[in-house]
Amino acid sequence: MASFLTRARSKGILKKCESLYNLVCDLVRGQRIDGRGQAFSLSACGSLGLATYGFLFSVWRIYLSIKSSASYHLPAGEKILKISLSFSVMLALLQLTCFAAADSTMQQLALLKQFKWTDNLSAEANQYLAKLRQFDTRGNQLLSEVKASDQTSQASLTKLIEQRDQFLAEQVEQLGPIIFFTRHQLARPNAANCAIWQSVPERWGCGIRIYNPCRPKIPAREIFRDPEGSIYDMNLSYDAGTVFFSYRKKGEACWQIYEIGVDGKGLKKISRDANCHDVAPAELPDGRLVFVSTRCKGFTVCQPGPRSNLHVMQRDGSDVRCVSQNTLSDFSPQVLSDGRVLFTRWEYVDRDLTYRQGLWTQNPDGSYYQLFFGNTIRDSGVFWQSRAVPGQGNLLVSTFAPHHGWSHGAVGLIRNRMGIEAPRGQGFIYLTPEFEKIADQSYRWGYRDPFPVNDYQFLLAYGGGASGKGPFSIYLLDLCGNKTPVYSDPSIGCYGPILLRPTEVPPVLASRGQDTHEKKDEKSVQWGDVFLADVYQGLTGIERGRVKYIQVMEQMPKMADLVSRAFDQSPVMSYGTYYAKKCWGRTEVLAD
DSSP: OHHHHHHHHHHTHHHHHHHHHHHHHHHHHTOEEOTTSOEEOSSOGGGHHHHHHHHHHHHHHHHHHHHTOGGGOOOHHHHHHHHHHHHHHHHHHHHHHHHHHHTHHHHHHHHHHHTTTTTTOOHHHHHHHHHHHHHHHHHHHHHHHHHTTOHHHHHHHHHHHHHHHHHHHHHHHTSOOEEEEEEOOBOOOSBTTTHHHHOOBSSOOEEEEEEOTTSTTSOOEEEEEETTEEEEEEEEOTTSOEEEEEEEETTOSSOEEEEEETTSOOOEEOOOOTTSOEEEEEEOTTSOEEEEESTTOOBOSSSSSBOBEEEEEOTTSOSOEEOOOOSSEEEEEEEOTTSOEEEEEEOOSSSOSSOOBEEEEEOTTSOSOEEEEOSSOOSBSEEEEEEEOTTSTTOEEEEEEOSBSOOOBEEEEEOOTTOTTOOBTTTEEESOTTOSOOBTOOOTTOEEEEEESSSSEEEEEEOOGGGOOOOOEEEEEETTSOEEEEEOOTTSEEEEEEEOSOOOOOOOOOOSOSSTTSOOOGGGSOOOOOOOSOTTTTOTTOOTTOOOEEEEEEEOOBOOOOSOOBTTBSSOOOSSOSOOEEEEEEEEOOOO
Protein backbone atom coordinates (compact mmCIF):
# COMPACT_ATOMS: atom_id res chain seq x y z
CA MET A 1 0.00 0.00 0.00
CA ALA A 2 2.83 2.41 0.85
CA SER A 3 4.47 1.89 -2.53
CA PHE A 4 1.14 2.50 -4.25
CA LEU A 5 0.63 5.78 -2.36
CA THR A 6 4.16 6.90 -3.20
CA ARG A 7 3.58 6.30 -6.91
CA ALA A 8 0.13 7.88 -6.69
CA ARG A 9 1.59 11.06 -5.22
CA SER A 10 4.27 11.22 -7.88
CA LYS A 11 1.64 10.90 -10.62
CA GLY A 12 -0.75 13.41 -8.95
CA ILE A 13 -3.51 10.84 -8.48
CA LEU A 14 -4.25 11.79 -4.90
CA LYS A 15 -4.43 15.46 -5.80
CA LYS A 16 -6.85 14.70 -8.62
CA CYS A 17 -8.98 12.56 -6.30
CA GLU A 18 -8.94 15.33 -3.71
CA SER A 19 -10.08 17.82 -6.35
CA LEU A 20 -12.89 15.51 -7.38
CA TYR A 21 -13.90 15.04 -3.75
CA ASN A 22 -13.91 18.81 -3.14
CA LEU A 23 -15.97 19.32 -6.29
CA VAL A 24 -18.55 16.82 -5.05
CA CYS A 25 -18.72 18.43 -1.62
CA ASP A 26 -19.11 21.90 -3.15
CA LEU A 27 -21.86 20.70 -5.46
CA VAL A 28 -23.75 18.95 -2.68
CA ARG A 29 -23.55 22.11 -0.53
CA GLY A 30 -24.54 24.29 -3.51
CA GLN A 31 -21.34 26.32 -3.12
CA ARG A 32 -19.89 25.86 -6.62
CA ILE A 33 -20.26 29.11 -8.54
CA ASP A 34 -20.78 29.41 -12.27
CA GLY A 35 -19.68 32.19 -14.61
CA ARG A 36 -22.73 34.35 -13.91
CA GLY A 37 -22.00 34.49 -10.18
CA GLN A 38 -24.83 32.07 -9.39
CA ALA A 39 -24.62 29.00 -7.20
CA PHE A 40 -25.48 25.77 -8.93
CA SER A 41 -25.76 22.25 -7.62
CA LEU A 42 -26.43 18.92 -9.24
CA SER A 43 -28.11 18.00 -5.99
CA ALA A 44 -30.51 19.79 -3.70
CA CYS A 45 -29.97 19.25 -0.01
CA GLY A 46 -33.17 17.28 0.36
CA SER A 47 -31.94 14.67 -2.13
CA LEU A 48 -28.51 14.61 -0.51
CA GLY A 49 -28.48 10.85 -0.10
CA LEU A 50 -29.55 10.09 -3.66
CA ALA A 51 -27.35 12.72 -5.24
CA THR A 52 -24.31 11.88 -3.11
CA TYR A 53 -24.64 8.30 -4.25
CA GLY A 54 -24.74 9.32 -7.89
CA PHE A 55 -21.83 11.76 -7.60
CA LEU A 56 -19.52 9.63 -5.54
CA PHE A 57 -20.31 6.54 -7.59
CA SER A 58 -19.19 8.46 -10.68
CA VAL A 59 -16.07 9.71 -8.87
CA TRP A 60 -15.34 6.15 -7.74
CA ARG A 61 -15.56 4.89 -11.31
CA ILE A 62 -13.21 7.64 -12.53
CA TYR A 63 -10.87 6.85 -9.66
CA LEU A 64 -10.77 3.16 -10.58
CA SER A 65 -10.20 4.04 -14.22
CA ILE A 66 -7.20 6.18 -13.29
CA LYS A 67 -5.84 3.50 -10.96
CA SER A 68 -6.15 0.77 -13.55
CA SER A 69 -4.39 2.79 -16.22
CA ALA A 70 -1.35 0.95 -17.66
CA SER A 71 0.90 3.95 -17.02
CA TYR A 72 0.94 3.19 -13.32
CA HIS A 73 2.10 -0.43 -13.75
CA LEU A 74 0.25 -1.79 -10.73
CA PRO A 75 0.82 -5.51 -10.12
CA ALA A 76 -2.29 -7.46 -11.01
CA GLY A 77 -2.85 -8.72 -7.46
CA GLU A 78 -2.40 -5.27 -5.92
CA LYS A 79 -4.71 -3.74 -8.54
CA ILE A 80 -7.48 -6.23 -7.76
CA LEU A 81 -6.98 -5.69 -4.03
CA LYS A 82 -7.16 -1.89 -4.33
CA ILE A 83 -10.25 -2.04 -6.54
CA SER A 84 -11.94 -4.48 -4.19
CA LEU A 85 -11.11 -2.46 -1.08
CA SER A 86 -12.10 0.82 -2.74
CA PHE A 87 -15.41 -0.61 -3.88
CA SER A 88 -16.23 -2.13 -0.49
CA VAL A 89 -15.38 0.97 1.53
CA MET A 90 -17.04 3.35 -0.92
CA LEU A 91 -20.20 1.27 -1.21
CA ALA A 92 -20.49 0.99 2.57
CA LEU A 93 -20.05 4.74 2.92
CA LEU A 94 -22.56 5.45 0.19
CA GLN A 95 -25.16 3.13 1.69
CA LEU A 96 -24.85 4.80 5.09
CA THR A 97 -25.09 8.28 3.54
CA CYS A 98 -27.93 7.39 1.20
CA PHE A 99 -30.17 5.65 3.69
CA ALA A 100 -29.62 8.33 6.36
CA ALA A 101 -30.42 11.25 4.05
CA ALA A 102 -33.03 9.72 1.75
CA ASP A 103 -35.35 9.21 4.71
CA SER A 104 -35.04 12.82 5.93
CA THR A 105 -38.02 14.05 3.92
CA MET A 106 -40.20 11.19 5.13
CA GLN A 107 -39.12 11.75 8.74
CA GLN A 108 -39.82 15.48 8.56
CA LEU A 109 -43.23 14.87 6.99
CA ALA A 110 -44.07 12.41 9.76
CA LEU A 111 -43.02 14.95 12.39
CA LEU A 112 -45.07 17.74 10.78
CA LYS A 113 -48.09 15.46 10.61
CA GLN A 114 -47.66 14.20 14.18
CA PHE A 115 -47.93 17.71 15.60
CA LYS A 116 -50.57 18.81 13.07
CA TRP A 117 -48.43 21.38 11.26
CA THR A 118 -49.83 20.19 7.90
CA ASP A 119 -53.54 20.23 8.83
CA ASN A 120 -54.42 23.54 7.20
CA LEU A 121 -51.96 23.71 4.32
CA SER A 122 -53.03 24.95 0.91
CA ALA A 123 -53.87 22.57 -1.93
CA GLU A 124 -50.62 23.59 -3.65
CA ALA A 125 -48.64 22.67 -0.55
CA ASN A 126 -50.25 19.24 -0.32
CA GLN A 127 -49.56 18.56 -4.00
CA TYR A 128 -45.93 19.57 -3.55
CA LEU A 129 -45.44 17.34 -0.49
CA ALA A 130 -47.15 14.43 -2.24
CA LYS A 131 -44.67 14.72 -5.10
CA LEU A 132 -41.72 14.66 -2.70
CA ARG A 133 -43.21 11.64 -0.97
CA GLN A 134 -43.37 9.81 -4.32
CA PHE A 135 -39.72 10.58 -5.09
CA ASP A 136 -38.44 9.41 -1.74
CA THR A 137 -40.60 6.28 -1.57
CA ARG A 138 -39.31 5.20 -4.97
CA GLY A 139 -35.76 6.24 -4.01
CA ASN A 140 -35.74 4.05 -0.92
CA GLN A 141 -36.96 1.11 -2.97
CA LEU A 142 -34.22 1.59 -5.58
CA LEU A 143 -31.53 1.99 -2.94
CA SER A 144 -32.47 -1.38 -1.51
CA GLU A 145 -32.18 -2.93 -4.96
CA VAL A 146 -28.84 -1.23 -5.64
CA LYS A 147 -27.57 -2.67 -2.36
CA ALA A 148 -28.30 -6.08 -3.88
CA SER A 149 -26.09 -5.14 -6.89
CA ASP A 150 -28.98 -4.67 -9.30
CA GLN A 151 -27.44 -2.77 -12.25
CA THR A 152 -30.83 -1.91 -13.74
CA SER A 153 -31.88 -0.28 -10.48
CA GLN A 154 -28.67 1.75 -10.45
CA ALA A 155 -29.60 3.31 -13.79
CA SER A 156 -33.14 3.94 -12.55
CA LEU A 157 -31.76 5.55 -9.41
CA THR A 158 -29.60 7.92 -11.46
CA LYS A 159 -32.62 8.91 -13.51
CA LEU A 160 -34.72 9.44 -10.38
CA ILE A 161 -32.03 11.72 -8.95
CA GLU A 162 -32.14 13.81 -12.10
CA GLN A 163 -35.95 14.00 -12.01
CA ARG A 164 -36.04 15.05 -8.35
CA ASP A 165 -33.36 17.70 -8.85
CA GLN A 166 -35.20 18.99 -11.91
CA PHE A 167 -38.42 19.20 -9.89
CA LEU A 168 -36.72 21.28 -7.17
CA ALA A 169 -34.95 23.45 -9.76
CA GLU A 170 -38.31 24.20 -11.41
CA GLN A 171 -39.57 25.55 -8.08
CA VAL A 172 -36.83 28.18 -8.21
CA GLU A 173 -37.65 29.09 -11.80
CA GLN A 174 -41.28 29.70 -10.82
CA LEU A 175 -40.44 32.22 -8.07
CA GLY A 176 -40.46 35.41 -10.10
CA PRO A 177 -38.15 38.39 -9.42
CA ILE A 178 -36.49 38.68 -6.00
CA ILE A 179 -34.76 41.64 -4.41
CA PHE A 180 -31.90 41.34 -1.90
CA PHE A 181 -28.90 43.25 -0.61
CA THR A 182 -25.20 42.48 -0.66
CA ARG A 183 -22.50 43.24 1.86
CA HIS A 184 -19.55 41.66 3.63
CA GLN A 185 -19.90 39.91 6.98
CA LEU A 186 -20.40 42.11 10.03
CA ALA A 187 -18.20 41.82 13.11
CA ARG A 188 -19.29 39.37 15.79
CA PRO A 189 -21.52 41.18 18.32
CA ASN A 190 -21.60 40.49 22.05
CA ALA A 191 -25.29 39.64 21.89
CA ALA A 192 -28.20 39.61 19.44
CA ASN A 193 -29.37 43.19 19.67
CA CYS A 194 -25.82 44.52 20.15
CA ALA A 195 -25.32 44.12 16.40
CA ILE A 196 -27.18 47.43 16.02
CA TRP A 197 -24.29 49.37 17.56
CA GLN A 198 -21.37 46.90 17.29
CA SER A 199 -21.85 45.90 13.64
CA VAL A 200 -18.85 47.11 11.68
CA PRO A 201 -18.33 45.31 8.36
CA GLU A 202 -15.18 43.25 7.93
CA ARG A 203 -14.89 44.94 4.55
CA TRP A 204 -16.78 47.88 3.11
CA GLY A 205 -18.94 47.54 0.05
CA CYS A 206 -22.65 46.89 -0.49
CA GLY A 207 -25.47 46.95 -3.00
CA ILE A 208 -29.12 46.14 -3.70
CA ARG A 209 -29.89 43.77 -6.56
CA ILE A 210 -32.91 42.38 -8.40
CA TYR A 211 -32.70 38.93 -9.95
CA ASN A 212 -35.26 36.85 -11.86
CA PRO A 213 -34.61 33.08 -11.47
CA CYS A 214 -36.81 32.26 -14.47
CA ARG A 215 -34.24 34.10 -16.62
CA PRO A 216 -30.98 32.71 -15.19
CA LYS A 217 -28.86 33.85 -18.14
CA ILE A 218 -29.67 37.50 -17.44
CA PRO A 219 -27.37 38.92 -14.71
CA ALA A 220 -28.87 40.50 -11.61
CA ARG A 221 -29.66 44.20 -11.95
CA GLU A 222 -28.02 46.41 -9.33
CA ILE A 223 -30.23 49.35 -8.32
CA PHE A 224 -27.89 50.64 -5.61
CA ARG A 225 -24.17 50.25 -5.01
CA ASP A 226 -21.58 51.79 -2.69
CA PRO A 227 -18.06 50.33 -2.46
CA GLU A 228 -17.52 52.47 0.66
CA GLY A 229 -20.74 51.64 2.51
CA SER A 230 -22.65 48.80 4.17
CA ILE A 231 -26.30 47.79 4.61
CA TYR A 232 -27.69 46.46 7.90
CA ASP A 233 -31.17 45.32 6.77
CA MET A 234 -33.89 45.99 4.19
CA ASN A 235 -37.64 45.86 3.65
CA LEU A 236 -40.12 46.42 0.81
CA SER A 237 -43.20 48.64 0.56
CA TYR A 238 -46.64 47.06 0.16
CA ASP A 239 -46.86 48.14 -3.48
CA ALA A 240 -43.39 46.67 -4.14
CA GLY A 241 -42.26 49.99 -5.55
CA THR A 242 -39.95 51.25 -2.77
CA VAL A 243 -37.10 49.71 -0.81
CA PHE A 244 -36.47 50.86 2.77
CA PHE A 245 -33.01 50.03 4.09
CA SER A 246 -30.64 50.94 6.92
CA TYR A 247 -27.25 51.95 5.60
CA ARG A 248 -24.08 53.72 6.65
CA LYS A 249 -21.12 55.12 4.77
CA LYS A 250 -17.54 54.44 5.78
CA GLY A 251 -16.60 56.93 8.48
CA GLU A 252 -20.16 57.43 9.72
CA ALA A 253 -20.96 56.43 13.29
CA CYS A 254 -24.56 55.22 13.01
CA TRP A 255 -26.92 53.30 10.75
CA GLN A 256 -29.47 55.54 9.07
CA ILE A 257 -32.68 54.72 7.17
CA TYR A 258 -32.94 55.43 3.44
CA GLU A 259 -35.38 54.67 0.65
CA ILE A 260 -34.96 54.05 -3.07
CA GLY A 261 -37.30 53.02 -5.88
CA VAL A 262 -36.99 49.51 -7.32
CA ASP A 263 -36.10 51.26 -10.57
CA GLY A 264 -32.98 52.65 -8.88
CA LYS A 265 -34.30 56.19 -8.75
CA GLY A 266 -35.26 58.48 -5.88
CA LEU A 267 -32.56 57.65 -3.33
CA LYS A 268 -33.44 59.63 -0.19
CA LYS A 269 -32.28 59.72 3.41
CA ILE A 270 -35.18 59.47 5.87
CA SER A 271 -33.40 59.50 9.24
CA ARG A 272 -32.72 62.95 10.69
CA ASP A 273 -30.56 62.19 13.74
CA ALA A 274 -27.05 61.12 12.73
CA ASN A 275 -26.10 60.46 16.37
CA CYS A 276 -28.57 57.59 16.81
CA HIS A 277 -28.81 54.19 15.15
CA ASP A 278 -31.99 53.71 13.09
CA VAL A 279 -32.56 50.22 11.64
CA ALA A 280 -35.25 47.70 10.69
CA PRO A 281 -37.75 49.93 8.80
CA ALA A 282 -41.15 48.46 7.96
CA GLU A 283 -44.08 50.24 6.32
CA LEU A 284 -47.23 50.64 8.41
CA PRO A 285 -50.73 50.41 6.85
CA ASP A 286 -51.18 54.20 7.18
CA GLY A 287 -47.97 54.90 5.22
CA ARG A 288 -45.71 55.71 8.17
CA LEU A 289 -42.68 53.62 9.10
CA VAL A 290 -42.08 51.59 12.25
CA PHE A 291 -38.39 51.15 13.01
CA VAL A 292 -35.85 50.48 15.78
CA SER A 293 -33.83 53.35 17.22
CA THR A 294 -31.37 54.03 20.03
CA ARG A 295 -32.57 57.64 20.41
CA CYS A 296 -34.33 56.97 23.74
CA LYS A 297 -30.89 56.86 25.36
CA GLY A 298 -30.07 54.52 28.23
CA PHE A 299 -28.00 51.33 28.19
CA THR A 300 -28.56 47.59 28.12
CA VAL A 301 -27.96 46.21 31.61
CA CYS A 302 -25.22 43.67 30.89
CA GLN A 303 -23.63 45.43 27.91
CA PRO A 304 -22.10 48.91 27.51
CA GLY A 305 -24.12 49.72 24.40
CA PRO A 306 -27.38 51.65 24.02
CA ARG A 307 -30.85 50.21 24.47
CA SER A 308 -33.21 50.20 21.47
CA ASN A 309 -36.95 50.75 21.20
CA LEU A 310 -39.66 50.75 18.58
CA HIS A 311 -40.42 54.12 17.03
CA VAL A 312 -42.74 55.39 14.31
CA MET A 313 -42.23 58.31 11.92
CA GLN A 314 -43.55 59.86 8.76
CA ARG A 315 -42.01 58.88 5.43
CA ASP A 316 -40.02 62.12 5.39
CA GLY A 317 -38.48 61.40 8.81
CA SER A 318 -40.66 63.84 10.75
CA ASP A 319 -42.94 63.29 13.75
CA VAL A 320 -40.75 60.60 15.38
CA ARG A 321 -42.43 58.93 18.37
CA CYS A 322 -41.27 56.18 20.67
CA VAL A 323 -43.92 53.46 20.99
CA SER A 324 -42.22 50.98 23.34
CA GLN A 325 -40.72 51.39 26.79
CA ASN A 326 -38.50 48.32 27.15
CA THR A 327 -35.49 49.03 29.35
CA LEU A 328 -33.28 46.74 27.19
CA SER A 329 -34.04 46.23 23.52
CA ASP A 330 -36.90 45.72 21.13
CA PHE A 331 -35.83 44.80 17.60
CA SER A 332 -36.71 43.12 14.29
CA PRO A 333 -40.27 44.49 13.76
CA GLN A 334 -42.63 43.28 11.02
CA VAL A 335 -46.30 44.14 10.44
CA LEU A 336 -48.81 41.27 10.63
CA SER A 337 -51.80 40.92 8.30
CA ASP A 338 -54.15 42.26 11.00
CA GLY A 339 -52.13 45.48 11.42
CA ARG A 340 -50.30 44.58 14.64
CA VAL A 341 -46.53 44.96 14.92
CA LEU A 342 -44.61 41.76 15.67
CA PHE A 343 -41.13 42.12 17.17
CA THR A 344 -38.47 40.49 19.34
CA ARG A 345 -38.06 41.69 22.91
CA TRP A 346 -35.02 41.32 25.18
CA GLU A 347 -35.95 41.85 28.81
CA TYR A 348 -35.57 40.40 32.33
CA VAL A 349 -38.85 41.25 34.04
CA ASP A 350 -39.15 39.05 37.14
CA ARG A 351 -37.27 36.08 35.71
CA ASP A 352 -33.78 34.56 35.71
CA LEU A 353 -30.86 36.17 33.89
CA THR A 354 -30.44 33.83 30.92
CA TYR A 355 -30.75 33.98 27.17
CA ARG A 356 -34.40 34.03 26.11
CA GLN A 357 -35.74 36.58 23.67
CA GLY A 358 -39.34 35.90 22.71
CA LEU A 359 -41.82 37.40 20.27
CA TRP A 360 -44.29 40.13 21.26
CA THR A 361 -46.98 42.15 19.51
CA GLN A 362 -48.52 45.58 19.92
CA ASN A 363 -50.55 48.06 17.94
CA PRO A 364 -48.57 50.69 16.01
CA ASP A 365 -49.34 53.26 18.73
CA GLY A 366 -47.92 51.02 21.47
CA SER A 367 -51.24 49.80 22.87
CA TYR A 368 -52.39 46.19 23.35
CA TYR A 369 -48.86 45.08 24.19
CA GLN A 370 -48.70 41.31 24.71
CA LEU A 371 -46.55 38.20 24.46
CA PHE A 372 -46.94 36.29 21.19
CA PHE A 373 -44.66 33.32 21.91
CA GLY A 374 -41.60 32.01 23.67
CA ASN A 375 -40.64 34.09 26.71
CA THR A 376 -39.46 30.99 28.62
CA ILE A 377 -38.23 28.79 25.76
CA ARG A 378 -34.55 27.77 26.08
CA ASP A 379 -34.24 25.64 22.94
CA SER A 380 -33.34 28.77 20.99
CA GLY A 381 -31.82 31.85 22.60
CA VAL A 382 -33.62 34.23 20.24
CA PHE A 383 -36.63 34.07 17.95
CA TRP A 384 -36.21 36.92 15.48
CA GLN A 385 -36.55 37.96 11.82
CA SER A 386 -40.07 36.54 12.09
CA ARG A 387 -42.61 36.97 9.30
CA ALA A 388 -46.19 35.73 8.97
CA VAL A 389 -46.77 32.79 6.62
CA PRO A 390 -49.42 33.90 4.09
CA GLY A 391 -52.88 32.45 4.60
CA GLN A 392 -51.98 30.69 7.84
CA GLY A 393 -53.15 33.02 10.60
CA ASN A 394 -50.66 33.18 13.47
CA LEU A 395 -48.11 30.90 11.81
CA LEU A 396 -44.64 32.46 11.51
CA VAL A 397 -41.35 31.58 9.87
CA SER A 398 -38.45 32.69 12.02
CA THR A 399 -34.71 32.56 12.57
CA PHE A 400 -33.77 30.51 15.64
CA ALA A 401 -30.58 32.18 16.84
CA PRO A 402 -28.32 32.33 19.92
CA HIS A 403 -28.35 35.25 22.33
CA HIS A 404 -24.57 35.69 22.21
CA GLY A 405 -22.49 36.08 19.06
CA TRP A 406 -23.69 36.12 15.48
CA SER A 407 -27.47 35.95 15.36
CA HIS A 408 -27.48 33.32 12.63
CA GLY A 409 -28.76 29.82 13.30
CA ALA A 410 -31.62 27.59 12.16
CA VAL A 411 -34.93 28.42 10.47
CA GLY A 412 -38.25 27.10 11.71
CA LEU A 413 -41.96 27.66 12.16
CA ILE A 414 -43.69 29.16 15.22
CA ARG A 415 -47.35 29.14 16.24
CA ASN A 416 -49.16 30.07 19.44
CA ARG A 417 -52.47 28.23 19.10
CA MET A 418 -51.07 25.45 21.32
CA GLY A 419 -50.03 27.98 23.95
CA ILE A 420 -47.65 30.93 24.15
CA GLU A 421 -44.99 28.74 25.82
CA ALA A 422 -45.72 25.47 24.01
CA PRO A 423 -42.71 23.12 23.80
CA ARG A 424 -40.81 22.05 20.70
CA GLY A 425 -43.02 20.22 18.26
CA GLN A 426 -46.20 21.85 19.51
CA GLY A 427 -45.21 25.53 19.52
CA PHE A 428 -42.19 25.59 17.23
CA ILE A 429 -40.42 23.23 14.87
CA TYR A 430 -37.09 23.28 13.05
CA LEU A 431 -37.03 23.16 9.22
CA THR A 432 -33.23 22.98 8.84
CA PRO A 433 -32.20 19.44 9.86
CA GLU A 434 -28.45 20.04 10.27
CA PHE A 435 -29.10 21.98 13.49
CA GLU A 436 -30.52 19.77 16.21
CA LYS A 437 -30.68 22.61 18.73
CA ILE A 438 -29.46 26.22 18.71
CA ALA A 439 -29.66 27.21 22.39
CA ASP A 440 -26.82 29.75 22.76
CA GLN A 441 -24.46 28.31 20.14
CA SER A 442 -23.26 30.91 17.62
CA TYR A 443 -22.66 30.01 13.96
CA ARG A 444 -20.85 32.45 11.71
CA TRP A 445 -22.38 30.97 8.56
CA GLY A 446 -25.79 29.65 9.67
CA TYR A 447 -29.24 30.52 8.33
CA ARG A 448 -30.89 33.94 8.45
CA ASP A 449 -33.41 36.25 6.71
CA PRO A 450 -36.30 33.81 6.06
CA PHE A 451 -39.05 35.12 3.77
CA PRO A 452 -42.25 33.10 3.15
CA VAL A 453 -42.97 32.56 -0.54
CA ASN A 454 -46.12 30.60 0.36
CA ASP A 455 -47.05 28.16 3.12
CA TYR A 456 -44.46 25.54 2.13
CA GLN A 457 -41.46 27.39 0.62
CA PHE A 458 -39.17 30.04 2.06
CA LEU A 459 -36.37 32.17 0.68
CA LEU A 460 -33.39 32.63 3.00
CA ALA A 461 -29.68 33.38 3.25
CA TYR A 462 -27.26 30.57 4.14
CA GLY A 463 -23.49 30.48 4.48
CA GLY A 464 -22.82 26.76 4.75
CA GLY A 465 -23.69 25.98 8.36
CA ALA A 466 -21.35 24.82 11.10
CA SER A 467 -18.63 23.85 8.61
CA GLY A 468 -19.39 26.60 6.11
CA LYS A 469 -16.93 29.16 4.83
CA GLY A 470 -19.37 31.67 3.36
CA PRO A 471 -20.23 33.99 1.86
CA PHE A 472 -23.99 33.98 2.37
CA SER A 473 -26.01 32.86 -0.64
CA ILE A 474 -29.73 32.84 -1.44
CA TYR A 475 -31.59 29.51 -1.22
CA LEU A 476 -35.15 28.21 -1.46
CA LEU A 477 -36.09 26.03 1.54
CA ASP A 478 -39.19 23.85 1.85
CA LEU A 479 -41.06 22.32 4.78
CA CYS A 480 -39.00 19.13 4.54
CA GLY A 481 -35.61 20.86 4.75
CA ASN A 482 -34.80 20.62 1.04
CA LYS A 483 -32.85 23.70 0.00
CA THR A 484 -32.13 24.64 -3.59
CA PRO A 485 -29.62 27.35 -4.57
CA VAL A 486 -31.11 30.50 -6.09
CA TYR A 487 -28.31 33.04 -6.32
CA SER A 488 -24.76 33.55 -5.08
CA ASP A 489 -21.82 35.85 -5.62
CA PRO A 490 -18.40 34.47 -4.58
CA SER A 491 -17.06 37.98 -3.96
CA ILE A 492 -19.71 39.22 -1.51
CA GLY A 493 -22.52 37.96 0.72
CA CYS A 494 -26.19 38.02 -0.35
CA TYR A 495 -28.81 38.78 2.32
CA GLY A 496 -32.47 39.54 2.95
CA PRO A 497 -34.22 38.00 -0.10
CA ILE A 498 -37.77 39.28 -0.68
CA LEU A 499 -40.16 38.42 -3.50
CA LEU A 500 -40.66 41.51 -5.63
CA ARG A 501 -44.44 41.42 -5.60
CA PRO A 502 -47.16 43.64 -4.08
CA THR A 503 -48.80 42.50 -0.85
CA GLU A 504 -52.19 43.36 0.60
CA VAL A 505 -52.17 46.37 2.92
CA PRO A 506 -53.33 45.41 6.46
CA PRO A 507 -56.10 47.39 8.17
CA VAL A 508 -55.23 50.62 9.97
CA LEU A 509 -55.71 50.14 13.71
CA ALA A 510 -57.20 53.12 15.50
CA SER A 511 -54.93 54.87 17.96
CA ARG A 512 -55.87 54.66 21.64
CA GLY A 513 -54.63 58.19 22.31
CA GLN A 514 -52.13 60.82 21.34
CA ASP A 515 -48.59 61.06 22.67
CA THR A 516 -49.09 58.09 24.97
CA HIS A 517 -45.33 57.51 25.22
CA GLU A 518 -44.14 61.11 25.35
CA LYS A 519 -42.23 62.07 28.49
CA LYS A 520 -44.40 63.96 30.95
CA ASP A 521 -44.02 65.12 34.53
CA GLU A 522 -45.90 63.11 37.11
CA LYS A 523 -48.52 65.80 37.71
CA SER A 524 -49.63 65.86 34.06
CA VAL A 525 -50.10 62.09 33.76
CA GLN A 526 -53.73 61.00 33.45
CA TRP A 527 -54.53 58.36 36.06
CA GLY A 528 -57.13 55.63 35.79
CA ASP A 529 -58.76 52.94 37.92
CA VAL A 530 -58.04 49.28 37.18
CA PHE A 531 -60.27 46.47 38.42
CA LEU A 532 -58.89 42.92 38.77
CA ALA A 533 -61.63 40.36 39.34
CA ASP A 534 -59.54 37.39 40.50
CA VAL A 535 -55.83 37.55 41.34
CA TYR A 536 -55.55 33.75 41.50
CA GLN A 537 -56.13 33.15 37.79
CA GLY A 538 -52.77 31.98 36.45
CA LEU A 539 -51.18 31.52 39.88
CA THR A 540 -50.51 27.80 39.73
CA GLY A 541 -50.01 26.21 43.14
CA ILE A 542 -51.05 29.28 45.16
CA GLU A 543 -53.99 28.45 47.41
CA ARG A 544 -56.82 30.94 47.84
CA GLY A 545 -56.47 33.27 50.78
CA ARG A 546 -52.67 33.36 50.62
CA VAL A 547 -52.33 36.55 48.52
CA LYS A 548 -52.76 39.69 50.67
CA TYR A 549 -51.56 42.55 48.44
CA ILE A 550 -50.85 43.56 44.86
CA GLN A 551 -47.69 45.66 44.59
CA VAL A 552 -47.15 47.78 41.48
CA MET A 553 -43.48 48.00 40.47
CA GLU A 554 -41.64 49.81 37.71
CA GLN A 555 -38.39 48.46 36.30
CA MET A 556 -36.09 51.44 35.96
CA PRO A 557 -33.94 51.93 32.86
CA LYS A 558 -30.16 51.98 33.18
CA MET A 559 -29.10 55.54 32.32
CA ALA A 560 -25.33 55.34 33.02
CA ASP A 561 -22.53 52.88 32.33
CA LEU A 562 -19.23 52.68 34.22
CA VAL A 563 -15.85 51.36 33.09
CA SER A 564 -15.42 48.72 35.77
CA ARG A 565 -17.69 45.67 35.83
CA ALA A 566 -18.61 42.91 38.27
CA PHE A 567 -21.11 40.05 37.93
CA ASP A 568 -21.46 41.19 34.30
CA GLN A 569 -22.89 44.50 35.54
CA SER A 570 -21.87 48.15 35.45
CA PRO A 571 -22.85 49.60 37.84
CA VAL A 572 -23.37 46.59 40.13
CA MET A 573 -26.96 46.24 41.32
CA SER A 574 -26.97 42.82 43.01
CA TYR A 575 -26.04 39.21 42.38
CA GLY A 576 -29.65 38.24 41.68
CA THR A 577 -30.93 41.04 39.43
CA TYR A 578 -29.64 43.74 37.13
CA TYR A 579 -32.38 46.19 37.98
CA ALA A 580 -33.35 48.94 40.33
CA LYS A 581 -37.13 49.02 40.79
CA LYS A 582 -39.53 51.72 41.84
CA CYS A 583 -42.57 50.84 43.94
CA TRP A 584 -45.70 52.79 42.97
CA GLY A 585 -47.61 51.39 45.92
CA ARG A 586 -49.65 48.40 47.01
CA THR A 587 -53.33 47.65 47.34
CA GLU A 588 -55.12 45.09 49.47
CA VAL A 589 -56.63 41.97 47.93
CA LEU A 590 -60.16 41.50 49.27
CA ALA A 591 -61.43 38.22 50.65
CA ASP A 592 -63.64 37.53 47.63
